Amino acid sequence: MSRKVNKVLKQSGVIPYRVKNGRVEILLITTRDRQRWVMPKGGIVNGMTPPASAAKEAWEEAGVIGQVDGNKLGTYKYRKRGKIYCVKMYLLPVDIVSSNYPEASTRYRRWLDAKQAMKLMKKSPLKRILKGIIQAKSQACA
Numbered sequence: 687m688s689r690k691v692n693k694v695l696k697q698s699g700v701i702p703y704r705v706k707n708g709r710v711e712i713l714l715i716t717t718r719d720r721q722r723w724v725m726p727k728g729g730i731v732n733g734m735t736p737p738a739s740a741a742k743e744a745w746e747e748a749g750v751i752g753q754v755d756g757n758k759l760g761t762y763k764y765r766k767r768g769k770i771y772c773v774k775m776y777l778l779p780v781d782i783v784s785s786n787y788p789e790a791s792t793r794y795r796r797w798l799d800a801k802q803a804m805k806l807m808k809k810s811p812l813k814r815i816l817k818g819i820i821q822a823k824s825q826a827c828a
Contacts (some may be wrong), residue, residue, distance in 0.1 A: 693769075693770075694763070694770045694771070694772050695729065695769055695770065695771045695772070696729070696730050696736075696771075696772055696774070697727050697728055697729050697730060697771050697772065697773040697774070698727065698728075698730050698736035698737065698739050698740040698743070698773065698774045698775070698776065699725050699726055699727025699728070699740050699743060699773050699774070699775050699776070700725060700726055700727070700740045700741070700743070700744045700754060700775070700776050700777065700778035701725055701759065701775060701776070701777055701778065701815070701816060702725070702726065702744055702748060702750050702752070702778045702780050703777065703778070703779060703780065703800075704779070704780045704797070706797075709799065710799075710800050711797045711798060711799060711800070712797070712798055712799075712800050712803040712816065713748060713750060713780065713795060713796070713797055713798075714795065714796055714798060714803050714806060714807070715747055715748045715793045715794065715795045715796075716793050716794045716795075717793075718789070718792045718793060720792075720793070720794060722808055723796075723803075723806040723807055723808075724807070725775070725807075725812065726740070726743045726744040726746075726747040726748045726750075727740070727743055727773050727775075728742075728743040728746075728747070735756075736758075736774045736776070737754040737755075737756045737776050738754070740754055740774075740775075740776050740778070741754045741778065744778055745787060745788075746787065746788045746789055747787075747788075747789050747793060748787070748789075748793070748795055749783060749784040749785065749786070749787030749790060749795070750778065750780045750782065750783055750784070751780070751781055751782040751784070752778045752779045752780045752781040752782070753778075753779065753781070754776050754777070754778050755776055755777040755778070755779070756776070757776070757777075758774050758775065758776060759775045759776060759777060759815050759818070760775055760811075760814070760815040760818070761773060761774050761775065761811075762775070762811030762812050762815065763811070775812070775815050800816065803816065804816055804817065
């Protein structure tokens with residue numbers, strides 16, 4: 687008997703944030719079916735670094751632009767349709783928010799207090815990464 691070996695597909699994503707009135711806000715977007723709140727992420731494009739690919743996804747899925755911090759925050763894995771994905775997450779301080787972007791008609795987006803954002807997200811490993819960022823950014827803004 688042979689066992690099927692699952693290839694792990696590599697992705698990268700961002701946690702888009704801004705500081706407004708001294709408080710950290712996180713931008714969440716919906717999945718294309720608008721059923722769940724998530725962070726922008728996608729497959730790493732050939733020839734692009736993971737942070738550059740994550741910035742591309744942030745523009746396409748959320749309409750935000752900024753300079754992605756090249757230091758990886760963490761990783762998480764998930765399964766979808768029988769495939770395993772490993773996502774490298776990066777911070778994205780948002781400089782520009784556009785109302786006209788590639789997936790604007792298929793997604794909602796919402797700026798939230800970091801704790802509210804954590805409540806809406808389903809993936810526990812992503813919540814863990816976000817919690818660490820909230821603590822670090824809150825201390826930096828104090």
